[in-house]
Amino acid sequence: MEHKYFDVAEIYADIEAKDKFDMGDILTKYEDYGFSHRWIQTPVACYFINTYDQNGNLNSTPVSMGTAMWGEPAECGWYFCFNMHNRRQGRKNLMLTRECTVSYYTADLLTESWIAGMPIPSGISEADVAKMTELPSKQVSVPGIAECVSNLEVKIVDTYPLSNNTLFIGKVVSCSVQKDALERDMAIEDEPGLGGVDLLYECSITGKTPRLNYGRLDTAKRYRTDDKLGDENRWIGNFNTWMDSEEKRGRITADEHAKLLELNKAWGLNRDPKANKAVKDELTALLRDICWREVK
Incomplete structure (x- = not known):
């Protein structure tokens, strides 16, 4: 996916220098800068x-x-x-x-x-x-x-x-x-x-x-997030209750559950991404794997 970059600090510095305001509002137009503030x-x-x-x-x-x-x-x-x-x-x-x-x-x-x-x-x-x-x-x-x-x-x-x-x-x-x-x-x-x-x-x-x-809005249509992922009793819960729920529904094994708790504890002791890189990478990879697993 290709992106186009905008230096918004530079754009707004130019707007300020040229007094391009509408009653004080910063309404950035495509015809002026190729950018709209509506992307902010x-x-x-x-x-x-x-x-x-x-x-x-x-x-x-x-x-x-x-x-x-x-x-x-x-x-x-x-x-x-x-x-x-x-x-x-x-x-x-x-x-x-x-x-x-x-x-x-x-x-x-x-x-x-x-x-x-x-x-x-x-x-x-x-x-x-x-x-x-x-x-x-x-x-x-x-x-x-x-x-x-x-x-x-x-x-x-x-x-x-x-x-x-x-x-x-x-x-x-x-x-x-x-x-x-x-x-x-x-x-x-x-x-x-x-x-x-x-x-x-x-x-x-x-x-x-x-x-x-x-x-x-289309007030007649809404999208519910999946009941098959996350804490089965609460909206967010915490990491431990989340993992408990995932083992109960069969997304992770007992061994994976224990490993995830171990990694989370190790990461909590040192959240420096360089000094504790191995733990961070392993925890990230395992979470990425389980979050996208299909559960019957």
């Missing part, structure tokens, strides 16, 4: 970040850079991380109030999302202009949006500066879900949640007059 940025489900300004005015900013992450004890819970340009009103509000709601919108709100992304004057509610309904929150002051399928109530716990942008890390303290979507999900065997509703994904910004192109 995957399509991400879109949502509104809702915040209040210092006067109590609601701002709803469409965002497509971020994701949910989980944290284990202590402070077990879900976190939501997203990025905002420093010029955006939502970013200014977040630095002041340290709380927001995250509202996932589906394809039936395509027009509303486009309207909310217009340069609406600061202090004027994008949700109101787009004819959307405020949904009262329980644990933060900022409302969600009733037309959105899922609304997360988030308290910001940390920020990080990123080249005139700000990365926000917030803890999800509450969530409201449209009842019909929730009941429909509970009746589906694989319980896809947001993966089973018609979310919109930002794919590209193209055209002589630049416009956003959304993508959509």
